[in-house]
Amino acid sequence: MVEKQATRDAYGKTLVEIGRENTNIVVLDADLSKSTKTAGFAKAYPERFFNCGIAEQNMLGVAAGLAAAGKKPFVSSFAVFATGRAFEQIRNGICYANLPVVIAATHAGISVGEDGGTHQSIEDMAIMRSLPNMTVICPADGPETAQAVRAAAQAKGPVYLRMGRSGLPVLYEEQDRHFQIGKGHLLKEGADVALIACGLMVEKALAAAALLAEKGIQAAVCNMASIKPLDEELLGQLAEYCGAFVTCEEHSVIGGLGSAVSEYLSKNNPCPVAMVGVQDQFGQSGSPADLMEYYGLTAEKIVGAAQAVMRKK
Amino acid sequence: MQREEKISYLEKQAKECRRSIIEMLTESKSGHPGGSLSSVDMLTALYFAEMNIDPQNPQKEDRDRFVLSKGHAAPALYAVLAQKGFFPKEQCHTLRKMGSPLQGHPDMHKVPGVDISTGSLGQGLSAACGMALAARLAQNGARVYAVLGDGESQEGQVWEAAMFAAHYQLDNLVVFLDHNHLQIDGNISDVLSPEPLDAKWNAFGWYVLPINGHDMGQILDAFEKARTIKGQPVMILAETVKGKGVSFMENQASWHGVAPKVEERDQALQELA
Numbered sequence: 385m386v387e388k389q390a391t392r393d394a395y396g397k398t399l400v401e402i403g404r405e406n407t408n409i410v411v412l413d414a415d416l417s418k419s420t421k422t423a424g425f426a427k428a429y430p431e432r433f434f435n436c437g438i439a440e441q442n443m444l445g446v447a448a449g450l451a452a453a454g455k456k457p458f459v460s461s462f463a464v465f466a467t468g469r470a471f472e473q474i475r476n477g478i479c480y481a482n483l484p485v486v487i488a489a490t491h492a493g494i495s496v497g498e499d500g501g502t503h504q505s506i507e508d509m510a511i512m513r514s515l516p517n518m519t520v521i522c523p524a525d526g527p528e529t530a531q532a533v534r535a536a537a538q539a540k541g542p543v544y545l546r547m548g549r550s551g552l553p554v555l556y557e558e559q560d561r562h563f564q565i566g567k568g569h570l571l572k573e574g575a576d577v578a579l580i581a582c583g584l585m586v587e588k589a590l591a592a593a594a595l596l597a598e599k600g601i602q603a604a605v606c607n608m609a610s611i612k613p614l615d616e617e618l619l620g621q622l623a624e625y626c627g628a629f630v631t632c633e634e635h636s637v638i639g640g641l642g643s644a645v646s647e648y649l650s651k652n653n654p655c656p657v658a659m660v661g662v663q664d665q666f667g668q669s670g671s672p673a674d675l676m677e678y679y680g681l682t683a684e685k686i687v688g689a690a691q692a693v694m695r696k697k
Numbered sequence: 698m699q700r701e702e703k704i705s706y707l708e709k710q711a712k713e714c715r716r717s718i719i720e721m722l723t724e725s726k727s728g729h730p731g732g733s734l735s736s737v738d739m740l741t742a743l744y745f746a747e748m749n750i751d752p753q754n755p756q757k758e759d760r761d762r763f764v765l766s767k768g769h770a771a772p773a774l775y776a777v778l779a780q781k782g783f784f785p786k787e788q789c790h791t792l793r794k795m796g797s798p799l800q801g802h803p804d805m806h807k808v809p810g811v812d813i814s815t816g817s818l819g820q821g822l823s824a825a826c827g828m829a830l831a832a833r834l835a836q837n838g839a840r841v842y843a844v845l846g847d848g849e850s851q852e853g854q855v856w857e858a859a860m861f862a863a864h865y866q867l868d869n870l871v872v873f874l875d876h877n878h879l880q881i882d883g884n885i886s887d888v889l890s891p892e893p894l895d896a897k898w899n900a901f902g903w904y905v906l907p908i909n910g911h912d913m914g915q916i917l918d919a920f921e922k923a924r925t926i927k928g929q930p931v932m933i934l935a936e937t938v939k940g941k942g943v944s945f946m947e948n949q950a951s952w953h954g955v956a957p958k959v960e961e962r963d964q965a966l967q968e969l970a
Contacts, residue, residue: 442860446830448820448824449831450827473854477823481804482806
C-alpha cells in the first residue's frame with residue numbers, strides 16, 4: 385500500500401511548525417480553515433490567526449496591509465476564490481506593491497471532485513502567472529509541499545502556492561530537501577522524450593514513463609513544481625537531450641505549465657510539445673478518479689501524447 | 698502652540714498645499730484636482746498635527762501609518778509630504794511624468810512617506826485594517842489613518858472591510874470619509890446612492906463623528922475624540938466640497954479628473970494667495 389497524504393494536510397502541519405519559530409507569520413482564512421487546514425495554526429496561535437469570513441477581497445487586502453507593516457501573511461481559501469474572486473486585489477494590492485504575501489490555495493483542479501465545476505479551479509496558475517512579481521508553485525506531494533511552504537515563508541515577494549484536496553501518493557522522503565524556487569527536479573533520465581509535470585500529475589508522469597519503457601521508449605521525467613520562475617536551464621538541457629516534450633498538469637492547457645514551457649522553448653529551443661491537461665472546458669461533479677479519467681489526466685494519455693510528439697521530432 | 702495659533706498654522710500649511718496641487722497638476726496636464734482639494738485639509742491636519750511620523754526616518758517601525766484609499770487624490774498627498782519634508786518640493790513638478798517617483802497613483806516603493814500603494818478604489822480600507830492588526834500585534838501604540846471617498850463607498854469591498862474592522866474592534870483605526878457628494882459621472886446620489894452613510898457606518902459597528910472636513914478646529918476635535926473611543930473603529934464623516942478653495946472648481950464634477958490650464962492656474966493661485 386502506497387503512503388498517501390494530501391498537500392493541504394502537509395501545508396497545515398508545516399504552518400504550525402514554522403509558526404513556532406517565526407512569530408512574524410500570521411494566517412488569514414475565509415471560513416474554510418477546516419478544509420484548507422489552517423485550523424491547526426488557529427488553534428496553536430489564536431492571536432495570529434484572523435478568520436476573515438466569506439469575504440475574500442477584503443482578506444487579500446488585509447494581508448497586503450499586514451505585509452506592508454512587516455508581517456508575513458499566509459492567506460488561504462479554495463483556489464477558485466482565492467485567485468478569482470480576489471484577482472484585482474492580488475494584482476493591485478499585492479503584486480503591484482510587491483508585498484510578501486503567500487496565497488496558499490487548496491482545492492485546486494478537477495480532483496476537488498463532487499463539488500463540481502464551480503469549485504474546480506482550472507485557470508488559477510494562468511492568471512497568477514501573468515502577474516509581475518508573482519512566484520507560482522505547485523508541489524507534487526506532501527513532503528515537497530512542506531519544503532515549498534518553508535521556501536514561501538522566506539520569499540521577499542508574493543507567492544502563489546497551489547494545493548489539492550485529495551490524498552496523493554508520497555513521492556519524496558520526509559527529509560528530502562530538493563525543492564528550490566526556480567528549480568525543477570529531474571526524477572528520471574531518458575533521451576527520447578521529456579515529461580514535464582507538476583502537482584498530482586508528477587506521479588502520473590512517472591507511471592507513464594514506466595509504461596513507455598515497456599515499449600522501449602526512454603522518457604525523462606521532470607517535476608516542475610516551480611512554474612514561475614521556471615527552471616529554464618533544465619528545460620534547455622532536456623530540449624538538447626530529448627528534443628520533444630509532454631507537459632502534464634491538472635489545469636487548463638491554456639496559460640499553465642504547458643504554456644510556460646512552450647513559451648520558453650519556442651523562444652530558445654524550438655521543439656515539439658504536446659500538452660496533457662484540461663482542454664479548455666469546465667469540470668463537473670464526480671469522483672476524483674472518474675474525473676481524472678474523463679478529462680484525460682492519466683498515464684495512458686501521457687503515453688499516447690509522448691508517442692505522438694516523438695513522431696514530430 | 699495655543700489652539701487658535703495651531704489652527705491658523707494648519708490653515709496656512711493647507712493653503713500652501715492647495716497652491717502646490719494646482720501647480721503640479723497644471724504642469725502634469727492630467728490628474729485629479731477636485732478630490733485632492735476636498736481632502737487636503739484632512740491630510741494637512743494628519744501630517745502636521747496628528748500622526749507620529751518622522752520625515753527624516755520615513756520607515757520608522759512604530760510610526761503611525763496612512764492609507765490614501767482614494768489614490769487619485771495623490772497630488773494632495775504629494776503636496777503634504779513635500780511640505781512636511783519627506784522629499785524636495787521641486788520634485789512635485791515631475792508628477793505623472795516618465796521616470797518620476799510621483800506616479801499617477803501613490804507608489805510605496807517610490808515615494809518616501811507613502812505607507813502603501815493605492816489607486817484601485819475600494820481596497821485601501823482593507824489594507825488599513827491589516828496595518829491596524831499589525832500595530833496591535835506589535836503593541837507599539839501605533840495608529841492607522843485612512844481617507845476614503847464617498848463614491849468609493851459603492852465598492853463592495855469597503856463594506857467587507859467595515860465589517861472586519863468592527864468585528865476585530867480596531868480602535869487604533871481612524872478613517873475620514875471625504876463626503877464631497879460627487880463622482881465622475883455626477884452626484885453620488887444620482888449615480889448609485891451610498892446614503893445614508895452615517896446610518897450605514899453606525900450599523901456596521903463604527904463610531905461615527907460627523908464634521909465639516911474643511912474646519913481645522915473640528916478636525917482637531919475629532920482626532921481628540923477618536924482617541925477616547927475604545928473597542929470600535931472611528932469614522933470621521935467629513936462634509937467637504939469637491940474642488941474646495943478654487944471658485945470655479947467647487948462642486949463641479951467636471952473637475953474630478955481634468956488638470957487646469959495655465960490661465961486657470963493663474964486664477965486659482967490668485968484666489969489662494
